[in-house]
Amino acid sequence: MGNSTFYNEVLTDHNMHPLHKHDLENPDYVLEGVNPSCGDEISLQLKVEDGVIKGGSFVGDGCAISQASADIMIDLILGKTVEEALSMADSFLRMIKGEATEEEIESLEEAGALEDISHMPARVKCAVLGWHTLKEILEKECGKQ
Amino acid sequence: MDTQTRIAKVDRLRADFPLLGEWDLAYLDNAATTQKPVQVLEAVKHYYEAENANPLRGVYALSELATERYEEARALTAELLGAARPEEIVFTRNATESLNLLAYSYGSAHLKEGDEVIVSALEHHSNFLPWKAAAERAGAKLIQLPCTPEGELTAEALSKVLSERTKIVAMTQVSNVMGRKNDLRPLIDMAHAAGAVTVVDGAQSVPHMQVNVRELDTDFLVFSGHKMMAPMGIGALYGKYELLDAMPPFLTGGEMIETVHWDRIRYAQVPTRFEAGTVNAGGAVGLGAAIRYIRDEVGFDFIEAQESALVKIVMDGLSQMEGITVIGSQKAEDHKGIVTFMVDDVHPHDVASILSTEKVAIRAGHHCAQPLMDFLGVKSTCRVSFAFYNTEEEAEAFLRALGKVRGLMGYGK
Numbered sequence: 001m002g003n004s005t006f007y008n009e010v011l012t013d014h015n016m017h018p019l020h021k022h023d024l025e026n027p028d029y030v031l032e033g034v035n036p037s038c039g040d041e042i043s044l045q046l047k048v049e050d051g052v053i054k055g056g057s058f059v060g061d062g063c064a065i066s067q068a069s070a071d072i073m074i075d076l077i078l079g080k081t082v083e084e085a086l087s088m089a090d091s092f093l094r095m096i097k098g099e100a101t102e103e104e105i106e107s108l109e110e111a112g113a114l115e116d117i118s119h120m121p122a123r124v125k126c127a128v129l130g131w132h133t134l135k136e137i138l139e140k141e142c143g144k145q
Numbered sequence: 146m147d148t149q150t151r152i153a154k155v156d157r158l159r160a161d162f163p164l165l166g167e168w169d170l171a172y173l174d175n176a177a178t179t180q181k182p183v184q185v186l187e188a189v190k191h192y193y194e195a196e197n198a199n200p201l202r203g204v205y206a207l208s209e210l211a212t213e214r215y216e217e218a219r220a221l222t223a224e225l226l227g228a229a230r231p232e233e234i235v236f237t238r239n240a241t242e243s244l245n246l247l248a249y250s251y252g253s254a255h256l257k258e259g260d261e262v263i264v265s266a267l268e269h270h271s272n273f274l275p276w277k278a279a280a281e282r283a284g285a286k287l288i289q290l291p292c293t294p295e296g297e298l299t300a301e302a303l304s305k306v307l308s309e310r311t312k313i314v315a316m317t318q319v320s321n322v323m324g325r326k327n328d329l330r331p332l333i334d335m336a337h338a339a340g341a342v343t344v345v346d347g348a349q350s351v352p353h354m355q356v357n358v359r360e361l362d363t364d365f366l367v368f369s370g371h372k373m374m375a376p377m378g379i380g381a382l383y384g385k386y387e388l389l390d391a392m393p394p395f396l397t398g399g400e401m402i403e404t405v406h407w408d409r410i411r412y413a414q415v416p417t418r419f420e421a422g423t424v425n426a427g428g429a430v431g432l433g434a435a436i437r438y439i440r441d442e443v444g445f446d447f448i449e450a451q452e453s454a455l456v457k458i459v460m461d462g463l464s465q466m467e468g469i470t471v472i473g474s475q476k477a478e479d480h481k482g483i484v485t486f487m488v489d490d491v492h493p494h495d496v497a498s499i500l501s502t503e504k505v506a507i508r509a510g511h512h513c514a515q516p517l518m519d520f521l522g523v524k525s526t527c528r529v530s531f532a533f534y535n536t537e538e539e540a541e542a543f544l545r546a547l548g549k550v551r552g553l554m555g556y557g558k
């Protein structure tokens with residue numbers, strides 16, 4: 001596996017020019033995620049109305065994989081229902097374990113660009129940090145309904 | 146030694162390391178652990194094939210042979226460090242266990258409320274957390290000895306924190322981050338004059354230079370075998386005999402006693418008192434073989450010459466590269482085989498992952514020295530660390546791979 005597939009343009013673009021790396025006004029949820037092995041930290045912020053993700057952002061500090069993955073994730077889940085977002089989180093986590101189907105990876109759109117990280121066990125935690133944090137928030141939201 | 150002879154010797158020695166032949170990789174994470182020469186691997190194999198029994202227990206010939214091999218390793222370790230007698234060497238699993246042994250045993254016997262323990266800012270977590278816990282148990286205070294921005298521990302800095310309340314001063318001889326060799330003798334003399342004992346972390350010095358505990362006059366010194374060609378799971382604690390002799394046991398159980406009755410226990414003499422349970426005889430034999438290998442086949446003069454040549458290549462290369470910051474001293478001669486650096490805009494783990502795809506292994510992270518990272522005001526860094534078997538080509542390959550990193554991450558285009 002060469003660099004061209006691993007640190008690809010999708011990843012480096014989202015790392016250098018994140019779309020959603022800022023604070024959100026009046027978020028419904030704020031949750032910190034930490035990956036002690038790299039020292040990655042993100043604070044994920046969400047607005048959820050009537051079961052739909054209306055706003056999302058993150059702030060944090062860490063490696064390119066953790067930061068780009070969180071940015072791509074937010075791009076993907078904005079406007080989705082909580083159930084859709086949860087199912088995407090499951091697909092993403094399966095992809096990183098190397099267990100997702102072609103269709104699943106396709107449904108993850110840009111997040112599919114992180115597929116190759118499944119070959120780098122030491123970096124898996126970076127890629128899933130945002131998604132794990134998201135899952136934790138959404139499971140709380142589901143519990144509420 | 147001229148350059149030609151040195152290069153020829155590296156080529157010859159590399160053939161002793163089976164792993165180096167298995168992997169198409171520049172292995173530059175030797176401060177984490179080194180590879181093992183066939184002389185060590187064979188010695189361990191031979192011990193288990195031909196000499197194994199539980200040492201120190203049986204009275205039959207095979208057990209006596211195992212005991213002899215184990216004690217031979219202790220004598221070799223004592224000789225390596227210039228200890229006055231083999232009994233001053235206690236075998237442990239690694240530097241971490243040696244430091245915990247000290248903090249529990251010496252710490253619990255000698256620390257009282259109001260006492261102070263000085264630990265330098267350079268320390269690995271292994272020479273920080275055991276002292277922090279020991280101080281907390283005793284109600285003593287933990288005090289930081291700052292280092293200079295170049296990573297040096299100075300007598301001047303020590304004089305500001307040392308007092309008659311100081312009971313223990315724990316310092317590293319070579320920092321696993323800064324790579325700088327500390328001239329500890331003046332600091333050790335000062336600590337003694339104040340009535341404190343000294344603990345030297347030799348994990349990064351013992352493998353790379355001739356360390357002599359009597360010239361240093363330190364009370365205690367620790368190191369790990371696996372960072373100097375020996376197997377994992379064997380390390381040592383050196384202590385001055387009178388100090389060890391006055392210390393209570395750390396772990397209790399089999400082997401470390403003279404007599405045990407329900408209401409009366411006599412602990413064994415030093416060093417057996419500190420080696421509870423069945424010992425790692427195979428590991429000790431491996432350490433003995435590693436010490437012999439370094440002494441007879443390699444030599445510290447050669448180790449220092451080769452490692453400084455590699456550091457020089459890397460420091461020169463880094464100084465010419467855009468967007469690189471070297472931590473600590475900017476002078477090559479101040480780095481004992483270790484260079485820690487950062488790449489602008491790129492997280493150290495991304496640097497290490499990219500280098501990995503370029504077949505170069507380096508370390509990224511906080512290097513188990515988070516208080517030092519705080520002290521330096523950084524979160525994590527990249528580190529290259531050499532062993533004598535590394536080549537000039539590997540140092541160049543590292544520089545070439547590093548030169549690609551910012552571009553691959555989309556910077557500086």
Ligand SMILES: Cc1ncc(COP(=O)(O)O)c(C=O)c1O
Binds near residue numbers: 177
């Ligand atoms: C300076 C220093 N001290 C202590 C240690 C701990 O060594 P070990 O993990 O072998 O106990 C290390 C190595 O990681 C080190 O570099």
